[in-house]
Amino acid sequence: MTITDVANHAQVSTTAVSKVLRNAYGVSEAMRAKVQAAIDELGYRPHAAARAMRGRTFTIGVLLPHIRNPFFADILDGLTEQIGPAGYQAIMVQAGGTDPKEERRAVDALVDRQVDGILTIAPALAKAELEEIGGGTPTVVLGRHDRSAVYDSVLDDDEVGAELVVEHLIALGHRRIAHITQADDGRGRATALLQTIRARTYERVMTEHGLADHIALAVTSYTEEGGYEGAKRLLARTPRPTAIFAGADQAAYGTLAAVHEAGLTVPGDISVAGYDNARISRLAHISLTSVDQDGAIMGRTAGRLLLERIEGRTSAVRFSVTPTLVTRRSTAPPAGAS
Amino acid sequence: MTITDVANHAQVSTTAVSKVLRNAYGVSEAMRAKVQAAIDELGYRPHAAARAMRGRTFTIGVLLPHIRNPFFADILDGLTEQIGPAGYQAIMVQAGGTDPKEERRAVDALVDRQVDGILTIAPALAKAELEEIGGGTPTVVLGRHDRSAVYDSVLDDDEVGAELVVEHLIALGHRRIAHITQADDGRGRATALLQTIRARTYERVMTEHGLADHIALAVTSYTEEGGYEGAKRLLARTPRPTAIFAGADQAAYGTLAAVHEAGLTVPGDISVAGYDNARISRLAHISLTSVDQDGAIMGRTAGRLLLERIEGRTSAVRFSVTPTLVTRRSTAPPAGAS
DNA sequence: GTGAAAGCGCTAACAC
DNA sequence: GTGTTAGCGCTTTCAC
Numbered sequence: 001m002t003i004t005d006v007a008n009h010a011q012v013s014t015t016a017v018s019k020v021l022r023n024a025y026g027v028s029e030a031m032r033a034k035v036q037a038a039i040d041e042l043g044y045r046p047h048a049a050a051r052a053m054r055g056r057t058f059t060i061g062v063l064l065p066h067i068r069n070p071f072f073a074d075i076l077d078g079l080t081e082q083i084g085p086a087g088y089q090a091i092m093v094q095a096g097g098t099d100p101k102e103e104r105r106a107v108d109a110l111v112d113r114q115v116d117g118i119l120t121i122a123p124a125l126a127k128a129e130l131e132e133i134g135g136g137t138p139t140v141v142l143g144r145h146d147r148s149a150v151y152d153s154v155l156d157d158d159e160v161g162a163e164l165v166v167e168h169l170i171a172l173g174h175r176r177i178a179h180i181t182q183a184d185d186g187r188g189r190a191t192a193l194l195q196t197i198r199a200r201t202y203e204r205v206m207t208e209h210g211l212a213d214h215i216a217l218a219v220t221s222y223t224e225e226g227g228y229e230g231a232k233r234l235l236a237r238t239p240r241p242t243a244i245f246a247g248a249d250q251a252a253y254g255t256l257a258a259v260h261e262a263g264l265t266v267p268g269d270i271s272v273a274g275y276d277n278a279r280i281s282r283l284a285h286i287s288l289t290s291v292d293q294d295g296a297i298m299g300r301t302a303g304r305l306l307l308e309r310i311e312g313r314t315s316a317v318r319f320s321v322t323p324t325l326v327t328r329r330s331t332a333p334p335a336g337a338s
Numbered sequence: 339m340t341i342t343d344v345a346n347h348a349q350v351s352t353t354a355v356s357k358v359l360r361n362a363y364g365v366s367e368a369m370r371a372k373v374q375a376a377i378d379e380l381g382y383r384p385h386a387a388a389r390a391m392r393g394r395t396f397t398i399g400v401l402l403p404h405i406r407n408p409f410f411a412d413i414l415d416g417l418t419e420q421i422g423p424a425g426y427q428a429i430m431v432q433a434g435g436t437d438p439k440e441e442r443r444a445v446d447a448l449v450d451r452q453v454d455g456i457l458t459i460a461p462a463l464a465k466a467e468l469e470e471i472g473g474g475t476p477t478v479v480l481g482r483h484d485r486s487a488v489y490d491s492v493l494d495d496d497e498v499g500a501e502l503v504v505e506h507l508i509a510l511g512h513r514r515i516a517h518i519t520q521a522d523d524g525r526g527r528a529t530a531l532l533q534t535i536r537a538r539t540y541e542r543v544m545t546e547h548g549l550a551d552h553i554a555l556a557v558t559s560y561t562e563e564g565g566y567e568g569a570k571r572l573l574a575r576t577p578r579p580t581a582i583f584a585g586a587d588q589a590a591y592g593t594l595a596a597v598h599e600a601g602l603t604v605p606g607d608i609s610v611a612g613y614d615n616a617r618i619s620r621l622a623h624i625s626l627t628s629v630d631q632d633g634a635i636m637g638r639t640a641g642r643l644l645l646e647r648i649e650g651r652t653s654a655v656r657f658s659v660t661p662t663l664v665t666r667r668s669t670a671p672p673a674g675a676s
Numbered sequence: 677g678t679g680a681a682a683g684c685g686c687t688a689a690c691a692c
Numbered sequence: 693g694t695g696t697t698a699g700c701g702c703t704t705t706c707a708c
Binding site for chain 1 (some may be wrong): 383384385386387388390391395397402404405406408410411414418427428429430431432434444445446450451452562591592594595597598599604617618620621622623624
């Protein structure tokens with residue numbers, strides 16, 4: 001079932017069919033109707049690979065670090081909502097860990113498949129590599145703070161978000177506030193990575209409040225395992241922190257497990273806060289104080305920016321959402337606070 | 339950078355290059371080395387779309403209902419582990435809800451992109467549609483109980499799993515045990531769907547223990563929202579159930595929230611059990627009794643079966659894993675049990 | 677063992 | 693407004 005079959009069936013040229021398929025300029029209404037009828041009748045669907053040889057694939061490639069973080073689902077929903085009506089389909093690939101090599105392989109897989117646009121979510125790649133990719137394919141980078149003239153950026157203001165958490169804990173009366181962050185791999189400017197911004201903001205706010213001596217960092221990863229491991233280390237300190245700010249909700253879940261396992265209670269002995277406001281964090285049993293960044297809006301915006309670039313925009317755009325703090329039962333004044 | 343460039347650079351024909359690329363029969367060792375050197379030197383990567391026109395894409399398409407269920411991540415990891423070394427790349431598309439129309443659209447997107455194989459996870463499509471897809475592309479269906487001669491099946495023995503949960507609750511002394519299940523859309527034989535098997539097994543085991551009068555079903559969906567909604571309905575019954583078996587962990591999380599919101603405790607007032615043994619269920623704060631099905635093995639097997647089919651196998655294979663029960667703190671004897 | 681050449685299904689000049 | 697036709701980069705006969 002090819003475009004030639006449709007053309008024969010409708011008694012027109014393949015050009016006409018191609019134009020109807022792409023809603024291109026220069027087809028009469030009668031022609032359109034005739035061709036469309038033939039398409040419907042034959043149940044024809046264009047061959048994506050053949051299209052890719054010459055024109056568009058109507059595909060947006062999404063690079064996800066992994067599919068375990070429910071926050072990514074919000075982003076994807078927003079993206080799909082935006083690009084679907086324009087006839088685009090999102091395909092996802094998993095980066096597989098924080099190894100930039102693996103990530104590069106995954107993003108190359110998208111490039112090789114001739115996607116029309118790429119959305120990378122919190123990539124660990126060096127900026128130069130991202131620009132190389134952006135130079136060849138319209139690209140939106142989500143969750144990084146570098147400024148590029150080659151690709152668009154969608155990000156949450158992590159400095160605001162981290163500040164909200166630390167200020168909240170300090171206002172509750174906490175002084176020994178610890179933080180769990182994710183290691184960066186040392187390539188490129190670290191200040192571009194959201195975990196670095198969150199961690200530095202934590203240190204800055206602590207210092208501003210005269211709590212520099214109480215700064216305690218655990219460098220693991222934004223995963224449940226990372227949160228668990230980090231919390232175990234932090235809880236072993238003497239004196240023990242009274243609050244733990246995990247840089248991501250996933251890590252906060254691991255922290256909750258570690259606290260519980262140590263025979264301590266939340267928030268009685270330890271307050272815990274996260275970042276992302278994943279849906280599960282809202283559940284009464286977890287009830288995690290967290291920073292809400294609107295993933296759906298971020299996804300929709302990424303989609304819009306990609307469509308604009310595909311249509312020809314070449315100037316770079318940077319879109320930042322301002323996060324808000326959602327306080328729940330996992331944070332409370334420290335024991336002994338009057 | 340095309341195959342012609344490589345051929346020119348190595349002073350050979352494009353045929354030779356193509357053969358080296360595909361590890362095809364009939365190239366001398368010297369030729370292979372020369373061509374490989376040119377490939378490496380030029381940093382050449384084959385154009386996937388051009389390949390797709392004639393041969394393989396080295397791509398496996400995965401249809402996911404959504405990316406919120408962490409159990410799917412285990413499956414995907416297993417799949418990647420299996421197909422990666424063979425040079426295959428997994429790409430995922432989201433079905434977007436339980437609407438079979440949406441699901442069909444998503445799977446067609448994979449077919450249009452000429453993937454070499456398709457893995458559908460817990461699809462809601464009619465069997466006839468799955469067979470149509472399987473007829474055109476090697477297909478593995480994960481999580482359905484229909485028997486097909488056209489596609490392979492990978493499943494967990496849901497009858498065993500559901501029985502383990504209900505027997506466990508009964509052994510603890512519960513009698514008023516309720517169940518939250520997912521609606522099916524009425525297409526095709528319902529007995530093919532895992533939610534139907536789990537629900538019917540629940541009814542059967544209850545009946546076998548003389549508890550037919552205590553059967554209480556809430557038909558919502560395997561999501562947090564579905565679990566929350568279903569639990570609210572069940573808790574409104576008089577007399578109230580003492581245990582709720584949610585057909586999936588996601589739904590169990592919603593159930594926990596609803597129970598908590600009703601001012602009741604788990605497991606003091608209500609025992610809660612799930613199915614899937616997602617990682618979060620292990621966390622001390624949730625500590626959900628659940629059924630473990632080994633997602634990694636299921637994913638690896640699906641990958642192996644797909645590669646076999648791509649290599650030419652035409653007979654259908656059915657692979658079933660036997661689940662186990664993991665008891666945690668969310669289930670306990672009912673209040674008033676001596 | 678190696679290479680020339682046809683053609684996969686589509687898009688886009690360009691001619692009519 | 694419509695049709696003819698030359699490729700896109702690769703794989704695959706089929707000669708040599």
